[in-house]
Amino acid sequence: MSDTSLKTSIQKGLMIITLDRPESRNSLTKKIIIDLGISLDRAASSDVRAVLITGSGDSFCSGADLSEFMLIVSDQGLDELSSYVYELATLLHSEVIEKICLLRKPVVCGINGVAAGAGLSLSLACDVRICSESARFLMAYSNIGCTSDGGSSYLLPRLVGYAKAMELYFFNQPLSAQAALDIGLVNQVIPNNSFNRHILETGLRLAEGPTEAFGRTKRLMNNSWNNSLQEQLNEEAICISEIVKTKDFQNGIKAFLNKNKTWFTGE
Structure with missing residues (x-):
């Protein structure tokens, strides 16, 4: 603009x-x-x-x-x-x-x-x-x-x-x-x-970071002010189970195990 x-x-x-x-x-x-x-x-x-x-x-x-x-x-x-x-x-x-x-x-x-x-x-x-x-x-x-x-x-x-x-x-x-x-x-x-x-x-x-993980964690922290501990733990479990489907998570795991630098794409 x-x-x-x-x-x-x-x-x-x-x-x-x-x-x-x-x-x-x-x-x-x-x-x-x-x-x-x-x-x-x-x-x-x-x-x-x-x-x-x-x-x-x-x-x-x-x-x-x-x-x-x-x-x-x-x-x-x-x-x-x-x-x-x-x-x-x-x-x-x-x-x-x-x-x-x-x-x-x-x-x-x-x-x-x-x-x-x-x-x-x-x-x-x-x-x-x-x-x-x-x-x-x-x-x-x-x-x-x-x-x-x-x-x-x-x-x-x-x-x-x-x-x-x-x-x-x-x-x-x-x-x-x-x-x-x-x-x-x-x-x-x-x-x-x-x-x-x-x-x-x-x-x-x-x-250059894991955009989807960043966004989900931001939402988790913002929601924490209004959630009970049990509600927050449940949201964390849902988010982490869903994030494993992203390409960034899969690339991160492979890079970690191979001791390489991770290149995130935001997907």
């Missing part, structure tokens, strides 16, 4: 989605959210085996474009703004957050700078979060007297615990990259000068 606000390309099975509004710190508009949803629909095709989401410039995503909100208030009033915000949040949830969580492929978030508000929420939906040393994290919502959205009230407590999630919302203190790593908000912190290369290599490595 070629667009002034979103860039999408595919490289060796890896879909790379870049938020490209550096002049506004890659803030989210309705159009960007729709385009993200279209790209994520495309990611479900068999030629895509992993996804990398990142931002251009020195920010990942600063959240919603608040300048749009002010224009709507000025021109049309608070009732219209309320309707627009509801539409925007619902769109973000259905077209982006849910699609990332339900996509049966690994989704990597490359956080190259500020991740705030809905930008932070976007990163939480991804399976792996890798940030640069200069990255900063901010809930931001309470700064403008706003409740959280983008799934952050669901995802953040599961990543860092209830108490820390409430602290991040209430006090709204920016987190450094190292602090985010320390509380489990991100998986890795990478030096700025090697960040872009590292996130690309990580995405490509996942794109």
